[in-house]
Amino acid sequence: MTPAPAATDPATTPASAASSASTARKPVLDWRVRFAALSLIWGFSFLLIKVGTDGFAPLQVTLGRMVCGSAVLAAALAVRREPLPRGGRTWAHLAVAAFFLNALPFSLFAYAELHIPSSLAGICNATSPLWGMLLSFVALREDRPTRRRVAGLGLGFAGVLIVLGAWQGFSGQDPLGTALALLASASYAVGWLYVRRTLAGSPHSHLSMTGAQLLLGTAQLAVVTGLFTSAPGGYPAGPVLAVLALGALGTGFAVLVQYGLVAEVGPTTAQMVTYFIPVIATAAGVALLGEELTWNTPVGAAVVLAGAALSRSRPHGAGGAGAGRG
16 A cells, blocks of 8 residues: 555655665565565555544554554654755655655554445555546646546546446445545545656655655654544554554655666556555455355456556556656
């Protein structure tokens, strides 16, 4: 996930266009093993959010994951002796990126899972490439709609309607929770577009940029959480462990794995993790949380993923893939 999910895309953090020359040493584990681990971590993130909200307010879950994720990246920065980026302009852009790529979507997913199953949240997350493509058509002159991409967008959003049971009047899903999850996915797309316009080609390392972004997102959430929530009544073991795992693994460690994959096998292959996340999220929700699964959920999810793949593909003979979505 997000980091994306969340962030399931190199553009989730502003250093997607930064140099990857720091991977001179051969990784201990084969990239396929790390790819599978990343898919599992992000796929299980939605289950962890659901468990976390059983004991804490959604904003508290989000703040906890950001604190833990920032701690992991701060430790990595210390080990590699890399400084945080400099310049007020860079930090201002990073603050906006942190809001749209971390603070807002993480919070929206946490609120959404008060109303919808974790499996549905994972499927909604898979619409991020569709939102990104739609926004790029509007905001980026170099991205022009083609028949293939328009068909992919139409197919993807048709898949969303199938998941939601549109022919039943959307009676099978909670409209508020679904809207929040889709808005979270759209927020990632807004953030990626902003990063592409303002921070692409930054001379700073991806690690320092990502670390700064998470620190800023943590500060934003600390203020909001302090204003709108009260102290937890207790600290039950299950939700506490879920938040710790969500932050340390899904928001911190996963980012390091992701950029290692991008550097080794390229962004196109690394981004394929997007298509495994909803499958794992659905399987985890059904198997471990007992969430109900009707026929239209997996069918609709498959259509969403097919649309996302089609909207991101290029006709044979076109130029190489870019380094991020939208």
